[in-house]
Amino acid sequence: MKGNEAIGEGAVRAGCRYFFGYPITPQSELTHYLARRLPEVGGLYLQAESEVASINMVYGAAGAGARVMTSSSGPGISLMQEGLSVIAGAELPCVIVNMMRGGPGLGNIAPSQADYFQATKGGGHGDYHLIVLAPNSVQEIFDMTGKAFDLADCYRNPVMVMADGIMAQMMEPVELKDEDRFEIPPRPWAASGMLDHPGKNLINSCYVVPEEMEEVNIKLKEKYTKIIREEQECEGYLLEDAEIVLVAFGTASRICRAVVEKARLLGIPAGLIRPITLWPFPADFVAGNTGNAKCFLTVEMNMGQMVEDVKLAVNGKAPVFHYGRMGGMVPVAKDILQEVQKLYNGGVVK
Amino acid sequence: MKKVFTRPQVLKDMPFHYCPGCTHGVAHRLIAEVIEELDIRDTAIGIAPVGCSVFAMDYFEIDMFQAAHGRAPAVATGIKRVLPDRVVFTYQGDGDLAAIGTGEFVHAATRGEHVTVIFINNAIYGMTGGQMAPTTLMGQITKTTPFGRDRDVHGFPIRVCEMLAPLEGAAYLARVAVHTPKSIIQAKKFIKKAFEVQLKGLGFSLVEVLSTCPTNWGLSPLEAVKWLEDQMVPYYPLGEYKSPEGVF
Numbered sequence: 001m002k003g004n005e006a007i008g009e010g011a012v013r014a015g016c017r018y019f020f021g022y023p024i025t026p027q028s029e030l031t032h033y034l035a036r037r038l039p040e041v042g043g044l045y046l047q048a049e050s051e052v053a054s055i056n057m058v059y060g061a062a063g064a065g066a067r068v069m070t071s072s073s074g075p076g077i078s079l080m081q082e083g084l085s086v087i088a089g090a091e092l093p094c095v096i097v098n099m100m101r102g103g104p105g106l107g108n109i110a111p112s113q114a115d116y117f118q119a120t121k122g123g124g125h126g127d128y129h130l131i132v133l134a135p136n137s138v139q140e141i142f143d144m145t146g147k148a149f150d151l152a153d154c155y156r157n158p159v160m161v162m163a164d165g166i167m168a169q170m171m172e173p174v175e176l177k178d179e180d181r182f183e184i185p186p187r188p189w190a191a192s193g194m195l196d197h198p199g200k201n202l203i204n205s206c207y208v209v210p211e212e213m214e215e216v217n218i219k220l221k222e223k224y225t226k227i228i229r230e231e232q233e234c235e236g237y238l239l240e241d242a243e244i245v246l247v248a249f250g251t252a253s254r255i256c257r258a259v260v261e262k263a264r265l266l267g268i269p270a271g272l273i274r275p276i277t278l279w280p281f282p283a284d285f286v287a288g289n290t291g292n293a294k295c296f297l298t299v300e301m302n303m304g305q306m307v308e309d310v311k312l313a314v315n316g317k318a319p320v321f322h323y324g325r326m327g328g329m330v331p332v333a334k335d336i337l338q339e340v341q342k343l344y345n346g347g348v349v350k
Numbered sequence: 351m352k353k354v355f356t357r358p359q360v361l362k363d364m365p366f367h368y369c370p371g372c373t374h375g376v377a378h379r380l381i382a383e384v385i386e387e388l389d390i391r392d393t394a395i396g397i398a399p400v401g402c403s404v405f406a407m408d409y410f411e412i413d414m415f416q417a418a419h420g421r422a423p424a425v426a427t428g429i430k431r432v433l434p435d436r437v438v439f440t441y442q443g444d445g446d447l448a449a450i451g452t453g454e455f456v457h458a459a460t461r462g463e464h465v466t467v468i469f470i471n472n473a474i475y476g477m478t479g480g481q482m483a484p485t486t487l488m489g490q491i492t493k494t495t496p497f498g499r500d501r502d503v504h505g506f507p508i509r510v511c512e513m514l515a516p517l518e519g520a521a522y523l524a525r526v527a528v529h530t531p532k533s534i535i536q537a538k539k540f541i542k543k544a545f546e547v548q549l550k551g552l553g554f555s556l557v558e559v560l561s562t563c564p565t566n567w568g569l570s571p572l573e574a575v576k577w578l579e580d581q582m583v584p585y586y587p588l589g590e591y592k593s594p595e596g597v598f
Contacts, residue, residue, distance in 0.1 A: 018432060044431055048424065049457035056421040056454070060428025063415055064395070064436075068428070086418050191413035191429075193436045195392035202407055204416040 001174045003167045004029035006138045007097055008037055009176060010145030011069055015184050016095070017043030018068040020057035022050055024076045025109040026165035027099040031071070051076040055083030055096075062092040063203035065190030067149055071097035074115055075106060077123075084158055085124030089205025089216070091223075093152035095145070096130070096160045099168040102328030110328020111164035111251055116305035119162050120279040127217055129224050131159040131231065132278040134249040138172035153185050155227060162278065164301065166251045166330065227280055234282035235274040238264065239289050242271025244340055247286070247310050248299040249275045252331060256299050259336045266337075268344045278306070286313035295343055296320040299336055301329075358382035360391055362411050371564040371571025374403055376528040377470060380538045381441070382410065384545055394437045395429055397422040399446040402476040406441050420451025423458035426465040437548055439466040445475045448484040448508050455510075455556075462519030462553040466544045469510060469556055472563040473582060480566030484508045487581055492566070511558050511591040521553030523591040527560035527583065529575045540590065543598060552594045560586055 001009070008030050011019070019034045035045040048054035054070050061068040072080065077098045087094060100115045102108040119132045131151050135141040141163065148159040191201040207213035238260055239245065248256040253274040263270035273289060275282050286296075295318050298307040307322040314320050323339045325331045357363065360382035366375045385394050391412055398407035400419035407414045417425045422440035430438045447455050447469050455467060474492055475481040481494040485507050489498040499507075514520045522544050526537035537559060544555035560582050564574035 018428075020428065046427070046431060048427075049453050052421070053424040053427075053454055053457065056418065056424035057428035057431075059417070059421075060397075060415065060425035060430075061432045062428075063425075064429040064432040066432040068432075082418050083421070090416075191395055191415055192433055193393045193395055193413055200411055201413045202416070203414070204407060206404055206407070206416045 001138055001171065002029055003138050003141045003163060003170050004099070005033045006142040006174050007071070007145045007161065008033035010142040011095070011149070012037055012041055012043070013176065014067065014146040014149040016067040016069050016149060017041065018061045018066050019045045019070065020048050020054040020061070020068070021070045021072065022048050022054050022076060024073045026101060026168050027071045027073055027097060029168070030097065051079035052083065055080035055087070058094050059083055059087050059090070059092065062087065062094045063090065063191050065187040065192045067184060069095040069097065071099070073099045073101045073109075074103050077115060077118065081124035084130065085126050085128060086205050087158050088128035088130065089126065090203050091156040092158070092203065093149070093156050094158050095148045095152055096158060098160055098162045100162065100164045102326070108328045109165060111166040111301065111330055112326070112328050113164060113250060113252065113301035113305070114326070115162065116278065116300070116302060119160050120281065120309070128220060129227070129279055131155065131157055131227060131280070133159065133161050134276060134278050135161065135163055135167065136250050136253045136274065138170060139174050141167065142174050142176065151231065155223060157223065157227070162250070164251055231277055232280045232282040232284055233276040234285040235276060236285065236289065237272040237274070239271035239273065241269050241292060242289075243292055243294045244268060244270045244344060245273055245289060245293045245296045246270060246299055246340070247273045247275070247296055247306065249278060249306065252299045252301055255331060255333055256336060258333045259340060262333065262337050263340050266341070268340060270340055275306070281309040281313065283309065283313035286310060287315065290314055290317040293318050297339065297343060298322050299331060300324045301331065302326060358386050360385045360411055362409050364409070366409065367405055368402065369565040371562060371574050373528045373561040374470065376534060377468065377559050377561065378406065378409055380528070380534070380541050381439070381468060383538065384542045385412065387542065388545055388549065390437045390545070390549070393435065394439070395433070397425050397438070397440040399440070399442040401443040401446050403441055403443060403470065404477075420446050420449070421454055422446070423451065423454040423463070423465065423467060427458055427461070427463050430463060430465050434464070437466075437545060439468060439545070441468045442470065443476065444469070444471045444473065444483045444485040448510055456514070459514050459520040459554045459556070460517045462521070464548050464551055465554065466548050467556040468541065469558045470561045471510070471558050471586065472561040473507075474563050474566045476563050476566055487585055507585065509586060511556070514556065515591050519554050520556070520592060521594050522547040522555035525558040525560065525586055525588050525591065527578060527588055529560070529562060529578045533588070543593070547594060547597075550597065552597065558586070560588070
């Protein structure tokens, strides 16, 4: 199964019945899959006139009480930022997929991780966060799509599944586990017509009185604090005695795993931290692995974005370096290994 | 004593924040009366825009959404596709609908979404303080057209009903005004028709309501009523532009 298809099937099995989207490469197969698959289960695939419209259709559907999703890539995700801010402000659950591509601007359609800042630091206007998940295999894409809907419902917050063109196009075997395992929680807050509930429901992110707006901000902050406390997810590899700790997510993390193994063969005690949640960033896990570490090396397909979060988590206990390829170029193991050797032999790790 | 006239229960018992002489309140009341007459209060879902009438989200005592600027028809699409048996309507001003929301309402219409749009055309941006709207008349003075709207600089006012009429998905299109008792009675009739078109599942319906904005027009309420009649009605002729045949 392709990564794109795994998202589609994961969504359907998570009880998602509505998809609103707009064509963009490299997420096309996901829309093709759902355009066929959703009607089979009584759902709806609707192609909107723009990403601006599709995210607002998601807003309407989510507010009406549906499990709903959209997907896009960099330029389209940029157009959705206004809507995402509204959805976060109105506290509605939904899932957004970003199959990242090279940028800035129109860029290209090659794999990239250039949207890390946009996804993890808010992206749109105002004070808010998306929950951001970064799978690194097709199986994980499938599993994580289901989890994304559960997290969205649990926190009434938009959740982004973020990968790139490689993950989207890659084919791997997938075990389609536990069909219909997801209990969709009731939605007493939905504005689905007053016949559904006593009194009026209002879906809203507009508070003209500053005191009222701040009250909402405080409530959101409490929610985000809880998410940071409870939802950080991370994978460690050969960290016990690691003196050089690589940090990478998604596609880059697959390559780095091979680099760590090669480094070990050369006698370099390297390890890997793979953030699975990009927001909340697994800062606790990173901080907990600064003991043996003489230095950290983040490997990203961008000019250095996650490195800032790694630095915050390491908090000066070791130097943090960055190695990146950009513009849709994928880092190769040989070059990363060279970087690791350079750091190890160059006196940083002594 | 027998009570013969009262506030529709669909409107909350609170003072409108609208300026003296503004006709948003009249339009709100007509929609509320129609919702009650059609007995759809429990299934109605409204969407408030960005602009003066953002507070429609508070005034209507039914389930409501507040949408980003111009996006109400996309939000309505999402709601209606999930809940096809509900009655979904948007309430949008001319800046919201005919400028920033041009893509959304045109495509909701051409898809034939079974939603109703109440489009308030007062030829100006109200809430932000009286800037030129897409519907501002030629020569009209606003804060951003201090020398009058000029065709060479600002182009021409947009006629929404006429523009939508050729679209197959648009089932019902009408332009009304709310500046005289006669026009108000007709406005209610057409607003009711628009909701009935949705209830019958015939397609997209839109009623454009010519409305006053005395504050930003720089006129008294009475002068504003006259200005609407003398200036707006000739450029924006009233009437039904499209109605499903054999239905009404």
